[in-house]
Amino acid sequence: MYSWSCRFGLMMAAIFAVSSGQALAQTSAPPVKASLRLDxxxxxxxxxxxxxxxxxYYKDEGIDLDIISGSGSSDVVKQVGSKAVEFGIADALVLVQAAEQRVPLTAIAAYYQRTPIVVLSPQSKPVTDPAQLTQGVKLGSKKGSATFQGLTALLAANDIPMQKVTLVDIGFGVQPLLVKQVDAMMGFSMNEPIEAESAGLPVTVMAIADHGVDAYGLMIVSNPDLIAKNPALVKGFLKATAHGLSDAAKDPAAAVAAVNNAVSESDPARETKVLDRTLPYFQSDDKEAHGAGWQSESRWEHTIAIAKKLGLVERDLSAHQVFSNDMLPH
Incomplete structure (x- = not known):
């Protein structure tokens, strides 16, 4: 027969086992599902x-993340504003427009620390200074596009009237440059230059960010209601993303492999070039001083001023109507 002390010990062991099992169940709760809508x-x-x-890294933060291909920043704004998705990637100028229209969303981190819009031209006849655009250069641009907005901002920053530029309205793609329909064209650093070089045309790129257009590029956005109700989810998402940014810079091959595993019909050689052209846009003095994703009030004020000069917004907006650093990992 067991003594009282033995029975007590067995009882306590059983209680401990039950409580330990409950604690394990609590810590192994299923991850929260969340979606990221790409631009x-x-x-x-x-x-x-x-x-x-x-x-x-997202699972470590309790997040089961679905990454969804997008069809432009305007679509992302609608999806995040309506709470159809938790997170999105959208252009900063589009976010300024959304703020004026009172769409509920907040930039929670800078993804591209500066705009990636460039003027590309053949290396044999390079355009390296905005003033050259007034010297008979036939410049291709798709009117109404983000790159056309970038061109308008570039000209305004350098006091160049639009009527002094020989503009050719073109579609998307680099064919007009290849067949010499235009002498230069607007594009994104990680897209059109790679297309041109792949077609056998070495090009020179002139970044508008280096010539007076100190605007943000793509931003990570979320809905203010989600930020208020579930800050742990938002902070966890940004912490995991910061880890991914760091790893992608250190191990680009693994980063490209992750894309190819997830995206059908992706070309590893092309995506390697795209990532290589993209990595510099993750870097800035703000990032070095404060960490990945940090946004500055002055940069946002400049971005808002550019949007107003372009006619994208009519009234003055406060930078704090657009962004917050509160969810970034510290």
Missing amino acids: WKGGGQHAPFYLARDRG
């Missing part, structure tokens, strides 16, 4: 998200 089809420029997901 465009997933590619090398989005590699940090795919790499962070592949390496389990």
Whole structure:
């Protein structure tokens, strides 16, 4: 027969086992499902998200992340504003427009620390200074596009009237440059230059960010209601993303592999080039001083001023109507 002390010990052991099992169940709760809407089809420029997901960084933060290809920043704004998705990637100028229209969303981190819009031209006849655009250069641009907005901002920053530029309205793609319909064209650093070089035309790129257009590029956005109700989810997402950004810079091959595993019909060679062109846009003095994703009030004020000069917004907006650093990892 067991003594009282033995029976007591067995009883306590059983209680401990039950309580330990309950604690384990609580700590192994299923991850929360969340969606990230990209600005465009997933590619090398989005590699940090795919790499962070592949390496389990979102799961470590209790998040089961679905990465969804997008069809432009305006679509992202609608999706995040209506709470159809938790997170999105959208252009800063589009976010300024959304703020004026009172769409509920907040930039929670800078993804591209500066705009990637460039003027590209053949190396044999390079355009390296905005003043050259007034010297008979036939410049291709798709009117109404983000790159046309970038051109308008570039000209305004350098006091160049639009009527002094020989503009040719073109569609998307680099064919007009290849067949010499135009002498130069507007594009994105990680897209059109790669297309031109792949077609056998070495090009020179002139970044508008280096010539007076100190605007933000793509931003990570979320809904203010989600930020208020579930800050842990938002902070966890940004922490995992920051880890992915760091890893993508250190191991680009793994980052491209993560994209190719997730995105059908992706070309590893092309996405490697895209990521290589994208990595510099993740860097800035703000990032070095404060960490990945940090946004400055002055940069946002400048971005808002550019949007107003372009006629994208009519009234003055406060930078704090657009962004917050509160959810960034410290």
